[in-house]
Amino acid sequence: MSVQLRNFTTLNAQQKAMILEWRNHPSVRANMYNTDTISQEEHLAFIDSLVKREDKRYFLVQEGKEDIGVIDFNAISTISTKLGIYANPFLAKKGMGTLLMKTLIAYAFDVLKTPTLEAEVFAHNERAIHLYEKFGFQEKFRRFINEKEIICMELDNENR
Numbered sequence: 001m002s003v004q005l006r007n008f009t010t011l012n013a014q015q016k017a018m019i020l021e022w023r024n025h026p027s028v029r030a031n032m033y034n035t036d037t038i039s040q041e042e043h044l045a046f047i048d049s050l051v052k053r054e055d056k057r058y059f060l061v062q063e064g065k066e067d068i069g070v071i072d073f074n075a076i077s078t079i080s081t082k083l084g085i086y087a088n089p090f091l092a093k094k095g096m097g098t099l100l101m102k103t104l105i106a107y108a109f110d111v112l113k114t115p116t117l118e119a120e121v122f123a124h125n126e127r128a129i130h131l132y133e134k135f136g137f138q139e140k141f142r143r144f145i146n147e148k149e150i151i152c153m154e155l156d157n158e159n160r
């Protein structure tokens with residue numbers, strides 16, 4: 001089935017509301033730097049702000065008619081790009097992370113043409129770490145933010 005990328009800036013009101021519900025779900029929120037519940041106002045203002053941002057791109061990923069998750073790109077530059085990823089927490093289906101990551105890697109290297117993809121993940125997030133390692137990401141260093149250990153991982157285009 002074909003995978004579609006819908007830029008956040010092109011979403012309708014219902015899709016924007018759906019994504020806010022995902023982003024505020026405890027299983028997603030717990031693994032983000034900003035763990036606060038995001039208000040509708042903040043969410044809509046953030047999406048509006050993306051129109052002018054060359055360094056950020058956010059996408060709803062759909063497979064056929066199914067909404068499977070979000071992938072995003074931050075700090076996009078000719079040197080590297082930081083990724084973001086979360087699966088639809090209401091979809092009880094395996095393999096969604098794998099499909100999202102395949103889509104993310106293809107977009108980063110084929111469309112953005114970034115040489116290096118960077119991922120920052122909480123050391124306790126075994127599920128995400130497993131996914132990144134499966135796709136060849138390697139740990140580069142660790143750091144602490146608010147006493148939480150973060151693993152910084154990278155994947156170069158030539159190693160994908």
Ligand SMILES: CC(C)(COP(=O)(O)OP(=O)(O)OC[C@H]1O[C@@H](n2cnc3c(N)ncnc32)[C@H](O)[C@@H]1OP(=O)(O)O)[C@@H](O)C(=O)NCCC(=O)NCCS
Nearest residue numbers: 028031085086087094095096097098120121126127128130
């Ligand atoms: C990270 C995320 C996208 C991964 O999606 P997913 O649906 O688990 O991905 P998949 O179903 O493709 O599974 C990935 C692998 O992890 C494995 N896995 C599942 N739970 C696991 C766990 N607790 N520990 C280790 N591996 C685990 C799966 O078995 C699968 O392995 P396989 O492909 O070798 O069979 C999803 O968990 C998510 O949205 N998490 C919340 C947001 C988040 O943490 N984002 C990343 C922030 S850095």
